[in-house]
Amino acid sequence: MQWYTLCFLKQGTKVLLLNRQKNPWMGRWTGVGGKIEVGETPLNSAIREIKEETTIDVSELFYGGQLLWTVDHEITGGLHLFLTELPEKEYFSTPIATREGILDFKEIDWILDSKNQGMPDNIPFVLKDLLLNPQENRYMCYFENNQFLKVEKQ
Secondary structure (H helix, E strand, O other): OEEEEEEEEEEOOEEEEEEEOOOOOOOOEEOEOOEOOOOOOHHHHHHHHHHHHHOOOOOOOEEEEEEEEEEOOEEEEEEEEEEEEOOOOOOOOOOEEOOOEEEEEEEHHHHHOOOOOOOOOOHHHHHHHHHHOOOOEEEEEEEEOOEEEEEEEO
16 A cells, blocks of 8 residues: 655645646645655655655644545555644745646645635645644545545544
8 A cells, every 4th residue: 555645834824735737636735745765765755745846845744644445345555644823924935837737835724615626625624623623543544436435534
């Protein structure tokens, strides 16, 4: 099973998101991150991915736990979740096009809006929990016939 990192960079009432250029979640807004390389810890992977995808250097990340997913009743992948708070005075101009997609700060209320179709189906649930209840958690997402069914906190 392949492991990935997913990182959310919060600044005030906004979170830096990536509108992905390719699958999975092409055209949807999600956190930054990627595959954990051989010999790399999840934390080191998260720091590297944030730097590669945003040019932002971070040294402190909160570990939010794991998000696993099942496809047709089989666990096929997992994410290590991270959250960090960027200083209000730190300026990062957005939107900006990158090789991964478009980076932009989005208001938390927009991200969590139940009518928002621009987010992967599982992200609002997980991000809301990370922001309101910052502790290490485990989440399970269920997909069947390429359709999202639900996400649960374990």
